[in-house]
Amino acid sequence: MRCLRWGMSTTFQASRLASLRVFYSCSIHSIPCLPPPTHSMVFYIVFHIYLTVAYLYVLWRFVLPLPVARSWRALLALLLLAVSKYHLILIAVYGTMFSPEMPHVAVLLAGWLFCAFVLILVFTLLTDLACGVLALWRRVAIKRVFGWRLRSAIAMAALLLSAVGVYQAAQLPEVRRIDVTIEHLPRSLDGLRVVQLTDLHISRLFQKEWVEGVVSRTNALNADAVLISGDLIDGTVEARKDDVAPLGKLAAPLGVIAIPGNHEYYFDADRWIPEFQRLGMRVLVNEHVILQKGADQLVVAGVTDEAAPAFGHEGPNLLRALAGAPLNAPVILLKHRPSGAPDSAAAGVGLQLSGHTHGGMIKGLDLVVRSANQGFVSGSYDIGNMRLYVSNGAGLWNGFPIRLGVPAEITEITLRSGPAL
Template sequence: MFHVFAALIGLYVIGRFVPPLPVGTLWKWLIAFVILLVSQYHLVNRLFLGGMASPEVPFPVLAFGGWLFGAFILLAGFLLIRDIVSLFLWTAHKTGLIPVSIIFGYRWMLGLGMAALLLSAVGVWQAVRIPDVRRIDITLEKLPAELDGLKLVQLTDLHASRLFQATWIRAVVNRTNALNPDLIVITGDLVDGSTIDRAPDVAPLADLKARLGVFAVTGNHEYYSNYINWMKAFRRLGLNILGNEHVLIADRDRALVLAGVTDRVAANFGLPEPDIGKALSGAPGDLPVILMAHQPKGSSTYASAGVDLQLSGHTHGGQVLGIHWITRMANDGYVSGLYRVGDMQLYVSNGTGLWNGFPVRLGKPSEITEIVLHTPARHHPEPDRQKP
């Protein structure tokens, strides 16, 4: 279905972009063929290059393919906006609101095409660069005074692949360790590909250091890439995987609850679904609860269960300003940043990496998230954003 939808977008782009171009018929057919081929980028990956989730091709090939596909998506968006504006102007002219008819000629087409190619190139660079650190301060009502200033670093959506290889993962690990975190949490989608293909790329994760431990939950992509094998591999790397369970994080004679749930796609593979009741079973009710859940969907259920802070990823922040509105609608209204959900706070990271199938970021930068926890008595203001 995905490939059919992409083909329909391709036909729309061809129909709106190609006919006005000032070139001969043969060139128009060639341009149309290239656009249709680019629209089927993921089908080509699936059939010939090792898989849609993780094509096993060199980095330059992935970056080049991602650049072309990104330009295709941006051009489709530009053409849609142009058509909407054209319809508005035509209606305004017919009703006498504007005296002259305005026509977008072939120069507009060329300009939109060049803009799409240029912005996609910038977007690919933004996607594959080493993320900057984003610091946020969060106040938890139940946090003991002794734990004020506790520092967590959240990594999410690393998507280790031929696009994000060992050198990139190593740089992320080094930047994370340089923050000297008390606790490191990884909220899913660590990998794309098999344990055989990705073992060298995820190896640097073994060097993550935090005095209170390194914990993780699964994302949807772990299930696409042989969940059972990856659970064994992650534990060999020293990652503590929380699947519908919790641990007590004890420090300075005080403690908090760190819980984790499985991902929502688990049921599609006959594996345990997210179960917040099981995850918090036996947890002390007077301690603050931090929950790792890959997807922000279903956060109201977690808030009702007594979670104080939920940490999620999955959305990649929407990746492109404008497209993020669609991502927000698909994720219960949550896409990026800090939200209030009942008595719970929800932080949705833009992601440290992203899926190599659309490696473009524009206005939605990747991040390594440094989260500093505070007690109410030592509140450090940070504007919350309500769910739209």
């Protein structure tokens, strides 16, 4: 397809092509990813080592000092052990911890208890740190400060906050509206509206009725296009077929465009991608589409997830995704993880839409999640001439189903024409 001319300088076109070539010749093919089954084994071992250490800490600092009969402490210790090993139990019973096929109520109950355990861990650790400082400053014995009343308060607060957080996580996402200025966006495309959906994680937690609600709210926005940036599901095609069916009702004049996230690869992307296509989505696998409005064009590119090579698929490759795209057309990139955004900016992308982080799920925890995602966790970031938007996601993984101060979202994005950022 021949490039349209909007009076842009040949310098801009040449620099974008050059930056693509230089960047990808240096880095894109060096994404570290362990091959299966080593990848899964290492992940599970590290994950459960962390949880074992967490359990032993809570046992030592929270349970054993309780002034109750030994039998009650033993019972509480066993209960916390079971809760801390919730995901290991799921693997033993269901063969996976990512999408246990158990009743919706059971998912909520187990999620409530596990999230409460994590909050007890955090509150106990923070209390120990505070008591340590107080003991050094005022020479007050830690036992006098961290007594049974404080432990009881911690337990009650954790159970209550966990209940509130799980309830909030299970609700329909609200619509969040933002404007994004894209360099070289034609004036005729100023005001174009797209909806970003990401991290639906359709599962036994987020079932058909919830999906219908998300689709209804999305369609009510009457956007020009719907862009889905990965992690639509948790589970196999057979288990989720009825739950994902409402996605077939998503509608937009310029189409519904999606990419796979890491969870699609966990559950056989070779089967899920054709299923999404059957539901009317254009699934981008290191490729692009051109959205045409009148004489003007907008490129929407999509890349695979970093998890793809571990499952025999090609990793994210923006050079391949943009091959053949008109050099003078602005580019929106769908990339599940926000990591690598500076590289996208260097490659000439105008707007990158990502998810994966769930916004950190809990205020304060977002600091940890940010550190694991190159500093990106939620909202807008300006990187050179590119805008990165990281959505909190519509849903989240059922293994840690909590939201406290980080609401789920359906994102309506209005594109604006303007100069470089």
